[in-house]
Amino acid sequence: MSASTKLSTSVKALSFLAKDVKPKNSTEIATSVGINASKLRKLLSMLGKAGIVKSDSGALGGFSLAKNPEDIHLQEIYCAIEDRKAFYLNVNTDNLEENGTSEKINYFFLDLFSQIQVEIENKMTVITLKSIMEKIK
């Protein structure tokens, strides 16, 4: 799954959970968002580690939101599910003379990409699950 697909799938699952306080099991959520239950559990497991959802094992278990929709920011979700950043540089380390042009260009792009990364995350920080749900109502 691409980063963007994981993100939208997560939001679909979270907005499903937000509609009701009762825990929902992975099968039910997966059916609603249209993916495989096992796959969904992997996603929700990451969201759980980030403190966005809580999960209960066992009978009557399931997933529920760990905080209010207005306290869940898109940026948190993004960071929870995606370790590799959207812009990253596979620097090629061959042919890298110390302080040569290639190395300097690599640094230029590392810097540029991290600036872009920050801007993307800033944009996502001001978006909450609640604001998304209101927008699509």
Place this chain on the structure above:
Amino acid sequence: MSASTKLSTSVKALSFLAKDVKPKNSTEIATSVGINASKLRKLLSMLGKAGIVKSDSGALGGFSLAKNPEDIHLQEIYCAIEDRKAFYLNVNTDNLEENGTSEKINYFFLDLFSQIQVEIENKMTVITLKSIMEKIK
């Protein structure tokens, strides 16, 4: 090659070409940037179609810049080598009831991602090959 790697490799090749008006062949450029000559020709071929480099076949042929470094914008290079955008949404089309929540969330993200895309390209528009070369001098 990832988008970012293609971008930095292209800039390395272009800055190599900018140093001298005489055409350089793919072997020479490839050695300088540290990749395979055939792979480099594929990259430069895309830059050629975008009017950034010009190429001459035959003996004494090779690649050279088609415009001045101050008229080559990073955004042009990016668009020339990358058709798929950095942020794109693999919408999952299963389980998509007309005007349902899933569909609306898809549209929300398509919109968000295209905003981000525009911002990235705006950022790249103001960067020229010349400005990069001066920065890394």
Place this chain on the structure above:
DNA sequence: AATAAGTGTTACACTTACTGTAACAATTAT
């Protein structure tokens, strides 16, 4: 005309990554 040096593109084997599903240990309510 023949040759040598180029580009541009295609093909192909190889490897790597992704995908979807199933399985199962661990957990918990009944």
Place this chain on the structure above:
DNA sequence: ATAATTGTTACAGTAAGTGTAACACTTATT
């Protein structure tokens, strides 16, 4: 005990990426 549930691992199958070679086409030189 039993049934329902999460969390994680494993695995086969498929898709995607990689690097190289090959070769048709082009052009300057002799």
